[in-house]
Amino acid sequence: MSLAGQRIVVIGGTSGIGFAVAEAALSEGSAVAVASSNPQNVEAATARLPGAEGFVLDVTDEGAVERAFAGLGRFDHLAFTAGDWGGPRRGLLMDLDLDAGRAIFNVRFWGAAAVAKHAAKAIAPAGSITLTDGMIAHRPAKGSSLSTAMAGAVEHLTRGLAAELAPIRVNCVCPGMIRTGVWDSIPADVREARITQMTARQPLARIGEPKEAAEAYLYLMRGGYTTGQVLRVDGGGSLV
Ligand SMILES: NC(=O)c1ccc[n+]([C@@H]2O[C@H](COP(=O)([O-])OP(=O)(O)OC[C@H]3O[C@@H](n4cnc5c(N)ncnc54)[C@H](OP(=O)(O)O)[C@@H]3O)[C@@H](O)[C@H]2O)c1
Numbered sequence: 047m048s049l050a051g052q053r054i055v056v057i058g059g060t061s062g063i064g065f066a067v068a069e070a071a072l073s074e075g076s077a078v079a080v081a082s083s084n085p086q087n088v089e090a091a092t093a094r095l096p097g098a099e100g101f102v103l104d105v106t107d108e109g110a111v112e113r114a115f116a117g118l119g120r121f122d123h124l125a126f127t128a129g130d131w132g133g134p135r136r137g138l139l140m141d142l143d144l145d146a147g148r149a150i151f152n153v154r155f156w157g158a159a160a161v162a163k164h165a166a167k168a169i170a171p172a173g174s175i176t177l178t179d180g181m182i183a184h185r186p187a188k189g190s191s192l193s194t195a196m197a198g199a200v201e202h203l204t205r206g207l208a209a210e211l212a213p214i215r216v217n218c219v220c221p222g223m224i225r226t227g228v229w230d231s232i233p234a235d236v237r238e239a240r241i242t243q244m245t246a247r248q249p250l251a252r253i254g255e256p257k258e259a260a261e262a263y264l265y266l267m268r269g270g271y272t273t274g275q276v277l278r279v280d281g282g283g284s285l286v
Pocket residue numbers: 057058059060061062063064081082083084085087088103104105106127128129130153154157178179180181220221222223224225226227228
């Protein structure tokens with residue numbers, strides 16, 4: 047199935063993986079809209095995505111999500127790649143303030159749920175929703191309990207929504223390490239060595255590129271008989 051002429055919305059499409067999804071969809075001749083919470087990011091992204099629309103949306107505000115999709119009109123496919131990086135993401139559960147810990151779910155899980163709830167009313171019956179989690183769902187580490195739980199919850203939300211929203215298809219991409227701005231938090235002088243160390247045991251012993259992750263979203267948009275699935279893009283990291 048070609049995505050040419052299809053209308054695609056990417057929530058979280060102003061940077062990283064979502065931006066690469068928007069670029070890839072534009073190159074296929076789709077009409078693309080990207081959204082995220084920071085107006086400057088939306089402006090900067092649309093300036094780099096010729097022909098794309100952009101709008102500001104904080105997915106933690108359900109009223110805003112409802113208004114955004116009520117005003118958007120009919121479209122074909124939605125990719126949800128929004129993720130925030132503030133707050134205490136790591137820490138042993140026994141040391142975590144649970145109110146702060148709940149925040150881990152706000153954008154990636156509850157934001158995805160709010161977007162699916164309101165976007166589904168505007169998506170064409172042959173269309174799709176593709177959510178995002180991460181390999182932390184399958185490779186927990188000490189201090190990642192709530193992140194692991196949240197990522198697993200996104201996978202099970204995917205399965206539930208696939209049953210509930212059919213014939214709209216609902217799938218999820220589970221990335222391993224992908225080279226986006228999130229790794230900029232590692233100081234530049236040690237970043238490459240750290241990435242090499244973190245990916246050394248993978249069958250594909252390198253970090254993935256955003257456009258490689260984007261291919262998974264485009265496949266799941268096209269794949270008219272695929273629903274309720276999680277597609278790992280992890281360089282084979284889950285094999286070791
Ligand atoms: N990169 C990796 O190695 C990797 C690995 C595993 C999983 N993932 C997952 O993949 C997803 C995308 O990651 P990425 O690396 O592409 O991150 P990124 O470059 O930081 O992109 C995240 C996007 O989410 C938007 N966003 C943040 N808070 C939002 C909110 N409240 N409402 C709407 N949009 C919001 C951001 O824009 P604004 O700041 O303007 O809102 C940005 O466009 C995340 O869920 C991440 O956990 C990434």
